[in-house]
Amino acid sequence: MQIDISKGIKVGGHTYKVKSGERINERLKEGNYYGRCYYKEKEVLIDDSQEHGQVSNSIIHEVVHAIDNEFDTKLSESQVKRLSNGLH
Known part of the structure; x- marks a missing residue:
């Protein structure tokens, strides 16, 4: 099953644009990241040079960060990892 994220992902009434590409991949690799949420x-931002399973996991992980921010839940990075791995 494929999910179309070309128009972004809605989180708490806000639309987060999902961006990737060669320049973004390089930028993320400099910081040793698979993805980042701004x-x-x-x-x-997602490093799409990863294998497909890791790309989808990174998207879910960053969306959990977005949810955490929008709803001020103050999750630790460990909690974000566990939630995103559970959803993946």
Whole structure:
């Protein structure tokens, strides 16, 4: 099953754009990240050079960060990892 995220992902009434590409991959690798969520910009950046399973897991992980931010739940990184792995 494929999910279309080309128009973004809705989180708490906000649309987060999902971006990837060669320049983004390089930027993320410099920081040793698979993905990053930028709350103010409402953007999720994903290193799409990873294998498909890791890309989808990274998207879910960053969306959990977005949910955490929008609803001020103050999850730890460990909690975000467990939730995203459980959802994946």
